[in-house]
Amino acid sequence: MDRVWVPERHELEAFLVLAEELHFGRTAERLRLSQARVSQVIKKLERGVGAPLFERTSRRVALTPLGARLRDDLQPLYRGLGEAMARARATARGVDGILHVGFLGIGAGELTSSIMDLFRTRHPGCEIQMHETHFADPLGPLRSAEVDVLITRLPVEEPDLVVGPVVLSEPRVLAVPAHHPFARRASVSLEDLADVTVFGVTGAAPEYWWDFHVPRSTPSGRPIRRGQDVATFQELLALIATGQGVSPMAASSERYYARPDIAFVPLRDAPHTDVAVVWRVAGATARVRAFVQAAHDAVVANGGPARF
Structure with a gap:
């Protein structure tokens, strides 16, 4: 030839x-x-x-x-x-392929799009598939490898998981029925939780995770009465709306889940709630590392974690 x-x-x-x-x-x-x-x-x-x-x-x-x-x-x-x-x-x-990204609630809020856009620009050969997780078992899909990386609420204190960059930090509010006396206040405190019923949960979330978001007692040690266990966020909203209890939430809940039968009152002395990128120690693939880097760079470009 x-x-x-x-x-x-x-x-x-x-x-x-x-x-x-x-x-x-x-x-x-x-x-x-x-x-x-x-x-x-x-x-x-x-x-x-x-x-x-x-x-x-x-x-x-x-x-x-x-x-x-x-x-x-x-x-x-x-x-x-x-x-x-x-x-x-x-x-x-090892970046090409499919990256499964889990998110709890609103994920990283408005910064989520920036993270995704930056990752896709850098790695056009990698497809992102999004999966919603639930607060009854926020870490389960990550541990079962249903998702490769997770955008979830802290705290996460697990030896087999790595906590990466914080992408969202926001104050907390107390979601109460619209007709509740608290709804007329400018703010409430953690001590006020001793006077109401706060919903419990059912599921596999770590105990410390729930104790942070729904404490068992006030700062002075007064017990907080637990109500019916709930499994999903929509179920929680429905129970609050019908006057069966209240629940601490992230401030962004008012923006994304506003409804006329629920009032969101600032919880003035509660620590902020943060959202971070989390992945398995044994699952730190090139795709995961690339996504974490994109999250870090998006936070830096934003001037820090997104805030509400």
């Missing part, structure tokens, strides 16, 4: 840039070469083709009909070559 002559990549690149610029000086600047070197490369390519690709005069540079045909043939091939190499590098790093 006869050997087919194929130009080198730098020759094709020089040809395509000159075909776009039609100016040796601008082409040399883009390629960071001297004009003499660009001219030398183009002449070598023309010798290999066997005919001129450009018409050169003292005033202008123009493609010959053969040069225009070659440009049209090469552009999609050259672009495809670059894309193929990018995919190969991404695959070698």
Whole structure:
């Protein structure tokens, strides 16, 4: 079989840039070469083709009909070559494929889109699939590998899990029935929880997680009465609306779950609730690391965790 002559990549690149610029000086600047070197490369390519690709005069540079045909043939091939190499590098790093991202409630709030957009821009060969988790078992899907990485409420204090960048920090409110006396207050305190019924939970969330979000006693030690156990957030809202109890929540709940039969009253002395990226110690794949890096960089670009 006869050997087919194929130009080198730098020759094709020089040809395509000159075909776009039609100016040796601008082409040399883009390629960071001297004009003499660009001219030398183009002449070598023309010798290999066997005919001129450009018409050169003292005033202008123009493609010959053969040069225009070659440009049209090469552009999609050259672009495809670059894309193929990018995919190969991404695959070698293990970033291509599918990344399963779990999120609890509103996730990282408005910063979620920034994180996703940044990740997709950096890793177009990786598809993100989103999965909602529930507060009855916020860590279960991560531990079962249903999701690769999780955007969830803290605290998370598990030896097999890693807590990454905090992406959202917000104050807490007390969700009460719209007709409740607390609904007329400017704010309430943790001590006020001793005078109401606070809903309990059913599920596999760590005890310390619930004790943070729904404490068992006030700061002075007064017990907080627990009501009916609930399994989902919508069930919790329905029970509050019908006057069967109250519940501490993140302040963003008012924005995303506002309804006329529930009032959200600032809980002035409660610590902020944070949302962070969490993943398995044994599941720190290249895709997970890339997502964590995107989350970190989005937080930095935002000037810190998102706030409400």
